[in-house]
Amino acid sequence: MGVTHSPTATITEDYTRTYIQSQHLHEASKALLPGGVTHMARAFDPFPLYIDRCQGAHKWDIDDNCYIDYWMRHGAMLLGHAHPAIVEAVQAQVSRGTHVGGNTRAEMDWARLIMDLVPCAEAVKFTSSGTEATLLALRAARTYTGKSQIIKFEGHFHGWHDYVACGVTPPYDTPMSAGIPEAVQQSVILTPFNNAEAFTAALESSDDIAAVILEPGGSFDDTVPSDPAFLAHVRRETARRGVVLIFDEVVTGFRYAVGGCQEYFDIIPDLTTLAKVMAGGLNGGAVVGRQSIMDIFDPKQDGDWRRYQMVPHPGTFNANPLSAAAGVAALQLIATGEPTKRAQEMTSLLIEGINDVLKRRSVPGCAYGRASIFKTFIGAEAPPITRYDFSQVDRDTQILIQGPPHASELRQGMLLNGVDLMRVAGFVSAAHTSDIIDTTIQAFDQTIVRMQNEALLP
DSSP states (O other): OOOOOOSSSOHHHHHHHHOHHHHHHHHHHTTTSGGGOSSGGGOOSSOOOOEEEEEBTEEEETTOOEEEESOHHHHTOTTOBTOHHHHHHHHHHHHHOSOOSSOOHHHHHHHHHHHHHSTTOSEEEEESSHHHHHHHHHHHHHHHHTOOEEEEETTOOOOSSGGGOTTSSSSTTSOSSSOOOHHHHHTEEEEOTTOHHHHHHHHHTOSOEEEEEEOTTEHHHHTEEOOHHHHHHHHHHHHHHTOEEEEEOTTTTTTSSTTHHHHHHTOOOSEEEEOGGGGTTSSOEEEEEOHHHHGGGOOOSOHHHHHHTOOOOOOTTTTOHHHHHHHHHHHHHHTTSHHHHHHHHHHHHHHHHHHHHHHHTTOSEEEEOSTTEEEEEESTTOOSOBTTBOTTOGGGHHHHHHOOTTHHHHHHHHHHTTEEOBTTEEEOOTTOOHHHHHHHHHHHHHHHHHHHHTTSOO
């Protein structure tokens, strides 16, 4: 892993000269795909790498350079890439058919596992993605309560559909996407996160609030960590007012604990949205929750109910057999608790090692995180936060979400040293070992020194 560095070139110059095939593919891709990418997070300056294969905690690019991977398919691969049990399950299902156009035993097994593991899950409605799950959960909440508005927190990400496009990144009064109708924006009440007084005021501002949706681990994939006392306040106030509380556990599900954040914090929502880890690395999502709300999806043989009261959810790939096979195989392993525990232990080692490097090199910044999700922030604008103290986060929310300066050079330098960060953060899997963590810390140290030599860091 790692490549030979030119003694006179900058990090970006070395990156550009090293990954020629990826650069050529990206130029060709621009004629086929908008911007040459299929996910905005994969857009990268000066160009992204093109990956050939993955195994365990590693990935290889088209030039056969090997990297320790911390993208982990955007957090979906808690077990690591190409886990033998999942590969075997999917291969077996492919031989029996990729879509049967009917009900399967696998979807029942999958639902039963989710209900066994996720505390709030009294029933399961499968979707094809996390975005679809949050869209469906909000519609269910509006139907159940007969109300139309939702409360969403500044900096929280719940996918790309219209109702959650508001308040994702600063400035929060501008949606993250063009094309969001003003009427939709008016149905969303934005409020600061971890601020009990502001949240209570938002609840009291309208008698038409159907739901509160949030990332229980914290804003923007845990970038601004949640205060457990605040989560408890949200639960109390929503329950008191009959407002549906939705935990978006697309990212945190099965990572914070086998039962997700709701088990970790012992705070049970009314509905939960899931995806990523739930489907064993394949596409798939779900809305789970209280039976009284989930009954809204029941296609009863009643014409008036179907036409006027239920929430229909047709979807060609709902609980598709390949995802069901992967999901069952993954959750059977996760149910033991060992993969979640292992990934968390490795994350703790990584956070401690990165902070040791920053201290030893006298670089302002920190690594922090909970469970198997880690973040880094380096440079003079680094907020006063440590792994154990989140008390100063509130006033630095916008800084944390916008990210540190020279994030591109940090990732380029890490790639040149054989490590692929998800910008300045990442997800750790059960396939990461202590040796892999040590190698990552060494790569981080080498990258920091090089950034200092280029005057990118003090």
